[in-house]
Amino acid sequence: MTKTRLFYTAITILCIVCSIASLYIQNLYLLRVFILAAITAILALSVNILVGYTGQISLGHAGFFGIGAYMVGILNVNYHLSFWLCMVIAVLFSGLMGLILGLPTTKLKGHFLGIATLGFGVIVNGVLNNWMQVTGGPQGIRDIQSPTLFSIPLEYGNYFLGFIVACLSLLVLVIxxxxxxxxxxxxxxxxxxxxxxxxxxxxxxxxxxxAFTLSGGIAGFAGALFAGYMTFISPDTFDLNQSISIITTVILGGSGTIAGPLLGTALLSFLNEWLRNFDELRLVIYGVILVAVIVFIPEGIYPFFKNKIISLFSRRKRVNQLKTSIDPHAGKDAVNE
Amino acid sequence: MNEQLMQVNNISVNFGGLWAVKSIEMDVKKNEILGVMGPNGAGKSTFLNVLSGLQQPSEGYLIIGTQKISQSKPWNMAKLGLSRSFQTVRLLRELNVLDNILIGGHMDAQKQAWDILFRTKRYRQKEKELVSRADNLIETLELSEKKYEKISRLSTEERRRVEIARSLMTQPNILLLDEPCAGLSPQETEEISKLILRIKEQGVTVILVEHNVKMIMSLSDRIVVLDHGQKIAEGTPDEIAKHEDVIKAYLGGSVNA
Known part of the structure; x- marks a missing residue:
């Protein structure tokens, strides 16, 4: 119990340190990468509720992400509602869409559920692209107001990152x-x-x-934050590629764990940026790495290393126990060595 | 002793023209072990599926307490006090023994969002209560040493015990056991038989479906025999052992023939 408490205290301190540290990042490029990674992490956590914890497939999560972003965009730009009110409505509406999608699909399994959710994502993208009067079509929505929190303008990347890390930490705690x-x-x-x-x-x-409602709501929250940060949204961000990319992130990191999607997001976000050095070969290398990880570590990176470490420690413990049972002093010697 | 817990009225199940279970009627009394036996394909498991809500009957209904139930979802049957084990053990392999048993406490758990997110006092109390209930079951079913073991590391007999413990965790009035001794050695069968008697002593009614005739005869207070989906006999083990139709169903003819 003490160890667990110590662990959670350490995590809490780490989250607070991250939030504060984010205020001191000077490099604007790095700041942008961190913010987008944090938004992706929230999206990955939402997918993880469905895929990792409940065992449902979701190939249309970009739909919820888009609904959240567009709710903020439409209400803020067309109806001049405050960003925070828009965000609350966006979360509730995308949660409601999750519930509506869930109603007919909870009785589906495996591939059939995959196809149904994929259809949802495609329909949402189609609506965003074609309902010109409301969504602006392919041109998207511009000039979304950046949020201000207790008179702190979040349009500055550092403040936004601090805010989003705090949101991410809170979300991790709730999940x-x-x-x-x-x-x-x-x-x-x-x-x-x-x-x-x-x-x-x-x-x-x-x-x-x-699970569908919560997952939809959280993805909508990620979308709202995305709209608030970018101040411009267009349908191509919320397409099938986004859905596939986010589910890949979750599976790669380790679905069904909290650390897995976070680790997956961190690795893929920074891998993506690093691979920019390779120009045209970028996507080829990215693809090869993804395939290699999925083939050799199908359970995901986090569970793989966690299990390795656990088995290493338990083996060492067993060896020590065995040595102690043969010679009571041997165990101590082994430790000292 | 003779208080009626459940009444089975004209239950039939039809699979595309084939009657897997046909017009079964019986009473289940409080604190008894009711054996259900019959040759392969007699409809025993289908009948058990109807009782546990996994199979909707084509005809007929059940009366549990004062409620008449003709079509009911399985989770509602669990709420009505019916719990079951399976012929092929169904446990969650990724979880340990304690967590598997705790799944059975779901209906009694504190599930309000407020309680969960703020870990209120009543939530903590309830969780503590559930864990202590699971601990008691673990002790009663002699699983203390395996409490934190993953299911994949348990023997078949231990898995059966865990499954029974999970069923008991739902605090059932009627426990349905589908071939609890399938794949067990004679010693292990003996252990499970003792366990079933202990469950009965604690006031739980047991409906036992079993192929092991010796075991079902020694444990049951009453036995119902099914053949080709129909009830062919009902009575005490002694009456069943002498019943002509039962002998015919099992041996294909009269013992004197």
């Missing part, structure tokens, strides 16, 4: 509390075996709907 609760246990059960969930009194459809 952690959820998955360590009966709701998380129910999700884990219906992910691994729906029949078991049935006979233990878990209302399977209700819990799937909850």
């Amino acid at each position: 952690y509390l959820l998955i360590k609760s009966p709701v998380g246990r129910a999700w884990s059960c219906l992910k691994q075996d729906e029949i078991t969930a049935y006979v233990t009194g878990i209302h399977v459809y209700r819990y799937k709907l909850l």
Whole structure:
């Protein structure tokens, strides 16, 4: 218990330090990369609720991301509502869309669910592209107001990064509390075996709907933050590529864990930037790395290294126990060596 | 002792023209072990699926307490006090023994968003209560040493115990056991038999589907025999052992023939 508390205290301190440190980053390019990575991390966490914890496939998450961003864009630019009110409406609306998508699709599984969610993403992108009067079509929406928090203008990258790191930390905490609760246990059960969930009194459809709603809402939140930061949005950000890229991030980092999507986002964001040095070869190298990781570490990078470290320690512990059982002084010697 | 817990009324299940279960009627009494036996394909598992809500009956209904149930979702059946184990053990392999058993406590858990996000006092109390209930079951079912073991590291018999513990965690009135001794050695079967008797002593009614005739005869207070989806006999183990139709169903003819 003490160790756990120590661990969480360390994480909390790390989050606060990150938020404060973000105020001192001078390099504008780096600042932009960090902010976009943090938004992607929020999006990855939302996908992880569906894919990682509940075992549902979502190939249309860019749809929720786009709905969140466009709600802010439309309400802020056309109706002059404050950014924060727009953000609340965006989160609620994309959550509602998650619920609506969930209603017919909770009874689907595997490929069928994948196709249904993919269809959702394509429809949303189609609407964003073609409903010219409301969404501005391919030209998108410009001049979205940057948010101001307690008279701190978040249009400055440092403040925005500090704010977004705080949001990300809070979100991680909320998701952690959820998955360590009966709701998380129910999700884990219906992910691994729906029949078991049935006979233990878990209302399977209700819990799937909850996952769809939450996931949609959080993706909408990421979209709202994206709109607030970029101040310009267009449909090409919310296409199928975005959906695939985000699910790849989650699977690569390790779905079903909190650290996995965060690690996946960090690695892919910075890999993407670093590969810019290779010009035309960039996408080829990126693809090869992704395929290699998925082939050799299918469980994801975080679970792979976590399991390696655990097995290393448990092996060392067993060897020491064995040595101690043969010679009571041997274990101590082994440690000292 | 003879208080009626559940009434099965004319339950039938039709799969594309084939009657897997046909017009079954029976009563389930409080604190008894009711054995359900029959040859392969007799409809035992389908009947159990109907009782646990995994299969909707084509005809007929159940009466549990005062409620008449004709079509019900499985989670509602669990809420009505019916819990079950499976012929092929269904456990969550990624979780350890304690977490698997805690899944069974879902219906009693504190699930309000406020309680979960702020870890309120009543939430913590409830979780503590559930863990202590799971601990008691782990102790009763002699799984203490395996409490934190992953399911993949348990033997078949231990897995059966964990599954029964998870079913008991739902605090059922009626426990449905589908071939709890399938794949077990005679010693392990003996252990599971003792466990079933202990469950009965704690006031839980057990409906036991089993192929092991010796075991079902020694444990059951009453036995229902199914053949080709129909009930062919009902009575005490002694009555069943002498029943002509049962002998015919199992041996293909009269013992005297």
